Amino acid sequence: MTLTKKKVVKEAPKQGMLQNVMKQFDAASELINLNPNIKKILSVTNNELIIHFPVRMDNGDVEIFKGYRVQHNNALGPYKGGLRYHPTIDIDSVKALAMWMTWKTSLAGLPYGGAKGGIQMDPTKYSDSELERITRRFTYALGDNIGPEHDIPAPDVNTNAQTMAWIADTYMSTKPPAERSKNQHVVTGKPVGSGGLEGRDRATGFGVFLTIKYWAEYKNIDLKDKTFIVQGFGNVGYWASHFLQEVGAKLIGVQDAFGTIVNPNGLEVESLFNYTTSNKGSVVGFPGSEAMDKDAFFELECDICIPAALGNQITEDRASKIKAFLIAEGANGPTTVEAEKILQERGIDVIPDILCNSGGVVGSYFEWLQNRNGELWDLDEIMVKLEKRIKEVFKKVYETSKLKNLDMRSTAYIIAIERIERAYIQRGIFP
Amino acid sequence: MKTLENSLCASCEHLAYCCLTNDKSSIWSCSEHEVSADYDQEFQQKIINEANSLSASGSKVEVLL
Numbered sequence A: 001m002t003l004t005k006k007k008v009v010k011e012a013p014k015q016g017m018l019q020n021v022m023k024q025f026d027a028a029s030e031l032i033n034l035n036p037n038i039k040k041i042l043s044v045t046n047n048e049l050i051i052h053f054p055v056r057m058d059n060g061d062v063e064i065f066k067g068y069r070v071q072h073n074n075a076l077g078p079y080k081g082g083l084r085y086h087p088t089i090d091i092d093s094v095k096a097l098a099m100w101m102t103w104k105t106s107l108a109g110l111p112y113g114g115a116k117g118g119i120q121m122d123p124t125k126y127s128d129s130e131l132e133r134i135t136r137r138f139t140y141a142l143g144d145n146i147g148p149e150h151d152i153p154a155p156d157v158n159t160n161a162q163t164m165a166w167i168a169d170t171y172m173s174t175k176p177p178a179e180r181s182k183n184q185h186v187v188t189g190k191p192v193g194s195g196g197l198e199g200r201d202r203a204t205g206f207g208v209f210l211t212i213k214y215w216a217e218y219k220n221i222d223l224k225d226k227t228f229i230v231q232g233f234g235n236v237g238y239w240a241s242h243f244l245q246e247v248g249a250k251l252i253g254v255q256d257a258f259g260t261i262v263n264p265n266g267l268e269v270e271s272l273f274n275y276t277t278s279n280k281g282s283v284v285g286f287p288g289s290e291a292m293d294k295d296a297f298f299e300l301e302c303d304i305c306i307p308a309a310l311g312n313q314i315t316e317d318r319a320s321k322i323k324a325f326l327i328a329e330g331a332n333g334p335t336t337v338e339a340e341k342i343l344q345e346r347g348i349d350v351i352p353d354i355l356c357n358s359g360g361v362v363g364s365y366f367e368w369l370q371n372r373n374g375e376l377w378d379l380d381e382i383m384v385k386l387e388k389r390i391k392e393v394f395k396k397v398y399e400t401s402k403l404k405n406l407d408m409r410s411t412a413y414i415i416a417i418e419r420i421e422r423a424y425i426q427r428g429i430f431p
Numbered sequence B: 001m002k003t004l005e006n007s008l009c010a011s012c013e014h015l016a017y018c019c020l021t022n023d024k025s026s027i028w029s030c031s032e033h034e035v036s037a038d039y040d041q042e043f044q045q046k047i048i049n050e051a052n053s054l055s056a057s058g059s060k061v062e063v064l065l
Helices: A017-032 A036-042 A091-107 A128-145 A161-173 A181-186 A200-218 A235-246 A269-277 A294-299 A337-345 A359-372 A379-404 A408-427 B041-055
Strands: A004-010 A047-056 A062-073 A079-086 A114-120 A151-155 A227-231 A250-256 A259-262 A304-307 A326-328 A349-351 B059-064
Touching: A017 A036, A017 A091, A017 A408, A036 A408, A047 A091, A047 A128, A062 A079, A062 A091, A062 A128, A062 A151, A079 A091, A079 A161, A091 A114, A091 A359, A091 A408, A114 A151, A128 A161, A151 A161, A151 A181, A151 A359, A161 A181, A181 A359, A200 A235, A200 A304, A200 A326, A200 A349, A200 A359, A200 A379, A227 A235, A227 A294, A235 A250, A235 A269, A235 A304, A250 A269, A250 A294, A259 A294, A349 A408, A359 A379, A379 A408
Parallel strands: A079 A114, A079 A151, A227 A250, A227 A304, A304 A326, A326 A349
Antiparallel strands: A004 B059, A047 A062, A062 A114, A250 A259
16 A cells, blocks of 8 residues: 555644634633633633553553543533543543533533543554453542542543443442442443443434424424435434434435445435445445435535534535535534534524534433432433433523524533533632 | 644544545544554554654645555
């Protein structure tokens, strides 16, 4: 294999993740004239832990790992946020993600703050038993810096239900025998047999669908026969498509890592999902579909566009060519700031990520509550609760945006930050 | 600034052919991310070095394999 430089284009230096999140926060604080003292508090993280810990490898050698846990704010409740294992993780990216979690949990009306963490490592380099020892040793090193009523990690990039089960087991093992069971909710995203939530896999996609449904209800639009396209056919893209098809909407285009397919007459969601499972996860070659140019995907003639894969997809250039009347952000940060201005000018509504994909964190909250109360909820019960919560949050954002004559993203940030501001004003600052 | 700084693409099995984005330098969240089973660290490092040397000259780099 050789490296080919396809194109070299001059561009402005890219802003880091932390600067982007700070920019969003500054813009929202200005809009609500946020109390300057509270702005000072929210501009920084409460705690930043960097932990170096040793783990014995399968070959007998000892490796030192660097782990992070950043706790941004807990004015509304215990810190909440994922743990990711990745070689490029650093303190700034974790700080940005922790801050973003604070806004997300606040907007969803949850009794949580925001946190994030992880280990700087490439998980592909380690055996399962090494990964288990790394996870357990990191949990031990974190000690009581996490806890079911203090800081509750969850799965993120390269971590999963198994990772959470190891963390829960290690954390519980460090407690006296009589206290072990009551600490099960130290993490969420556990396997269903170990305190995990039924239907957690569909929570985010279901939330995406619900926000589209409520938006359509406010706009008096019938989703039946409306066409939609989805970028990313993972958990979020698939489940959002599944529920949209159930109400009669028609999936006409999908883009995943392997390619882009289209069928103006509709792509049957379940058949496509089954096809991907037997086609190494790829949608390419799905019977009845045609392959299309990847760069023209967002220009497809459709009613709803769901970017459900990754950030910075709806750029200035694409925003001016989009045909959809609604963009539902299943992914985090898919629309650039410049693109959003164009979409607004063109009258295209955007359901912002912080609202659109909040079904996941609400699902985590339900798992935590279930464990905390010693209950077991069935799938139907969970879906009803999720629907109720997303409906309340959507209603608040949509109606406030109309009242204040603002877009839904700015409104969502305002609601999230005001909720925290209120808590500080009510409680005051100690001493 | 490192071109692949904070990017999940560095360890993704779809890196070589992924058509979701031309900018693999700053992806911090991706539903399609899958850890590469035969992740070749040496080769990835080569890409990173190549990209960094070009980005140091103020250029945007798209790496095709």
